[in-house]
Amino acid sequence: MQRFAQSFNLDSMNRPDNAVVAFFGAYVGPFFDIVYGPERTSVILALYVVILLDWITGIAAARREEAYSSEYGVSGIFRTIFLLAFPALGNVLDHAFGTPGLLFYAVTFGLIYHTYISLTANAARAGWSKYIPQAVLKYVTAEIKAKADRAAGKKGGV
Numbered sequence: 001m002q003r004f005a006q007s008f009n010l011d012s013m014n015r016p017d018n019a020v021v022a023f024f025g026a027y028v029g030p031f032f033d034i035v036y037g038p039e040r041t042s043v044i045l046a047l048y049v050v051i052l053l054d055w056i057t058g059i060a061a062a063r064r065e066e067a068y069s070s071e072y073g074v075s076g077i078f079r080t081i082f083l084l085a086f087p088a089l090g091n092v093l094d095h096a097f098g099t100p101g102l103l104f105y106a107v108t109f110g111l112i113y114h115t116y117i118s119l120t121a122n123a124a125r126a127g128w129s130k131y132i133p134q135a136v137l138k139y140v141t142a143e144i145k146a147k148a149d150r151a152a153g154k155k156g157g158v
Helices: 002-007 016-036 041-065 070-097 102-125 134-139 141-154
Strands: none
Touching (some): 016 070, 041 070, 041 102, 041 141, 070 102, 102 134, 102 141
């Protein structure tokens, strides 16, 4: 135990960047509980992850198809803000109507599902379909076609 205590140096933790990150965590943690409700972190984290993956796969698909449009990208920021705020509205309405998470979970799981379909279609359009099971690709065929048609209309956009 003494060997561990000697190798553990608190000086490496006593840095301004650690204090900033700790303050950020102390601020953001309770914010999530207030906005989304307590003990819902894992569901919100799942939503954040599928949104992040949708952004990544969407950018990769747009680059591959040379259909990137900065206007479409900027509107994506507003879509993302909406996607992150909508579950908070569900939480507020749950409190207003006295429903125990019914609206929050319905909205959040619906958004996770919809975004998962979008990111899967984007991944296929990006050329990553070999990593996606054929049954899943078949399931999202309509979304892949809709995205390809929309991209065809944006080709060469600014």
